[in-house]
Amino acid sequence: MGNRLSFKLMGYLTLIIVIIMAVSFSWDVREQNKQIREELLEKAQLITSQFLSMRHFIAENQNRINYDTDGHFEFKHLNPAAVGGGVAEIFNEKSSYKIKQTRIDFRDVKNAPDEFEKEVLNKFATEKDLTEYWQETTLNGQRVFRYLYPLEIKTECIDCHGEPKGKIDISGYQKEGYKLGDFGGAISVVLPMNRFLANLQNNIYRDLGFMLLLIGLTLGAIYFIMARMVTNPLTQLRDQTKRFGQGNLEVNTEQINAQGEIKDLTKEFQNMAGQLNELYKNLEQRVAMRTKELAAANKQLEDHHDRLELINAELERSNKMKSQFLATMTHELRTPLTAILAFAEITIVNENLPQQARNNLKDILEQGSGLLRLINNLLDMAKLEAGHEQLRLIMVDMLDVFSTIEATCAPLAERKGIKVIWNIDKDIPMITGDEEKLQRTFLNLVGNAIKFTPEGGEVKVTVENYHNKEVVVKVKDSGIGMGSEQQERIFEMFYQVESSDARRFKGTGLGLALAKEWIDLHGGSITVDSEPGKGSLFTVILPLRSKGEGD
Ligand code: ADP
Secondary structure, X not given: OHXXXXXXXXXXXXXXXXXHXXXXXHHHHHHHHHHHHHHHHHHHHHHHHHHHHHHHHHHHOHHHHHEOXXXXXXXXXXXXXXXXXXXXXXXXXXXXXXXEEEOOOOOOHHHOOOHHHHHHHHHHHHOOOOOOEEEEEEEXXXXXXXXXEEEEOOHHHHHHHOOOOOOEOOOXXXXXXXXXXXXXXXXXXXXXXXXXXXXXXXXXXXXXXXXXXXHHHHHHHHHHHHHHHHHHHHHHHHHHHHHHHOOOOOOOOOOXXXXXXXXXXXXXXXXXXXXXXXXXXXXHHHHHHHHHHHHXXXXXXXXXXXXXXXXXXXXXXXXXXXXXXXXXXXXXXXXXXXXXXXXXXXXXXOOOOOHHHHHHHHHHHHXXXXXXXXXXXXXXXXXXXXXXXXXXXXXXXXXXXXXXXXXXHHHHHHHXXXXXXXXXXOOOOOEEEOHHHHHHHHHHHHHHHHHOOOOOOEEEEEEEEEXXXXXXXEEEEOOOOOOHXXXXXXXXXXXXXXXXXXXXXXOXXXXXXXXXXXXXXXXXXXXXXXXXXXXXXEEEEEEOOOOOOOO
């Protein structure tokens, strides 16, 4: 982390320093270039001015040169142009600078203008305001600074260069016919730039070297200071934090050599680590405690579970035993009971039987039949529980079923003064079902309706054909009814509503349980709708063809 941070910082700093240095460097180079040009111009002007002064002096002293003390004239060929040319020759030999007098229509071939000079001379001739001209250019493969100064025709020039044009002057040349103030030619100076440019290059290299050294030193210093004051302490702090993160909660930031904000940071870290350590210790204790408690609770739960499994197994065993016992017992009970009933029936028809004996036999027959019904119910229940029950399917005529039920229930209803209304559709189709079980189901429903309806009440039985798909049987009474809680339970085995009203009636609580099982087996449904004191309505829906019966 330390290195990454310092490298980043160094990177940015380098960038900033380099940008600043580059700007200052290019500014410096520009300034130096400008200075060189100024210096060159000044030199050219100085040389020209000296040269012109010299020419001026010669012009002024023509008489002294050409007349001897006796007033005798002799042209000495030392006019300004001739002296200028001679001096220039010497000067050009002695220095690296070059000076020259030049003109378009030159007299001496030495003064012939080169291409550049020709151009400038033309410029001077046309632009009267132009008082000097300079330009940087290349001459014979060298960078040079060229300077030209225009010459004006003055009084002293007129003798040799004035009018009339073409007349031979004192030096033997034809006059040019110039007038006073005309443009007459120029002084041309050439200054080689090599030395100046080499100097400039040296300066650039020196500045560059200095700049690089400065950058290196600055960065080195910054890196050193950063490492000492920031990265080293931060790296140490990072290591401590890492160890802390790995679970070593004993932290010691004393030996970290930090200052200022980083010192504060290490202190804060030390504090935080201390507090966390405390917290952790507490937490560990609590976790240990909780784990212990949890283990104990788990053990208890496991014990409960084991016990429950045992109880379950026990329950299953006793349930099986119960079913087996019921099956055996009912079978063992039914055989002798049927025999008793048969004997009683045979005996009762004997006309010589005293009245008392006949009454006893009647009782035996009545109670015995009740007992047989109970036993039959129990046997059926046992069969159902064992999963052995199967329907004996035949085509059943519901009209037959209900006429038998009507005949069976009539005496009972009559005895209680209950009006039974039979509302049976004549077009009830034949259905596939177990006739005996359907009969017992509906007998139980109608029987219950009569049983749980007080004297003088009313029972209504409706049998309807529903779209030739189902038969709907409704048994409605105006009896004691029952609450919604009981309605949910009456189809359970041995369930009988616990109320003072209901307890008055005898029963076993098996009838509805069997009815439901059987209707289910037929693929139908049985439901109850009732309210205490307002009567009950049982609805059975039977499909025309039983479930499981192939088409
Ligand atoms: P049982 O009639 O032999 O007791 P059931 O299974 O036929 O057994 O009926 C279970 C219980 O449902 C009855 O004991 C009675 O409390 C209640 N019950 C059944 N039919 C009616 C009815 N029509 N009106 C009121 N209660 C009824």
